[in-house]
Amino acid sequence: MTGHGQFHWNELMTKDIAASKAFYGEVLGWTFEDMPMGDGTVYTVAMAGGQPAAGLFDMASMTEAGPEGWFAYIAVDDLDAALAAARERGAIVYREPFDVPDVGRIAILADPRGAAQGWMTPARR
Template sequence: MPHTPQHGTVVWNELNSHDVEAAKGFYGRLMGWDFAPMPMGDDTYWIIRKGGADIGGVFPMSGPEFDRIPPHWMTYAAVDDVDASTKEAKAAGGEVLKGPFDVPGVGRIAVVKDAEGAVMGWISPKM
């Protein structure tokens, strides 16, 4: 039986990329990673695999809403309740950049900026 990650545990790392094929080539060569496709609407999300284990993902930043966002790595931490946690973040001086939303089969996610400006993804995983 899968376990639910403990609140505050880092659970996923994701490369957000404008050129997914170049990123896959770079990391595949230098890190020995394999990539498994996961359909995502009109696009494809790529699961990063190493030694048969899922260790992260590559998100394609396609579309005009991503034009001004540079490629970057996003870390995700598990939280017990994304909705409650984002309210607490605001009260503590943070900002919710992308409000809670559901990813079917994955969980409920939000992107939060802390009081200093650092950005992190929060997820209530659906196990």
């Protein structure tokens, strides 16, 4: 389990899932498992040596998609308390906390200088 303040998960935000799968599959040897999200969205988990390595998110489903790139999630012990402290210090919360079953509680924010990131309290396994 990842500890408080450590990077927990990385996600590629891409506009072309097929091209991204081809690139990372060929170059890094990743395999992929698609996970339907229930609303027509499919989330892809990249596997390295049979273990989850990263996620791929299809930006085509986003109404306001920015540039493609990697997005990091940092583990926190208590998401609500961490967000309160971050807000007091100038952070902007873009997406309020939401729960993903078997994954954890997640929020999207930017630090006072504008660096976007996700914070999450991982689900107990």
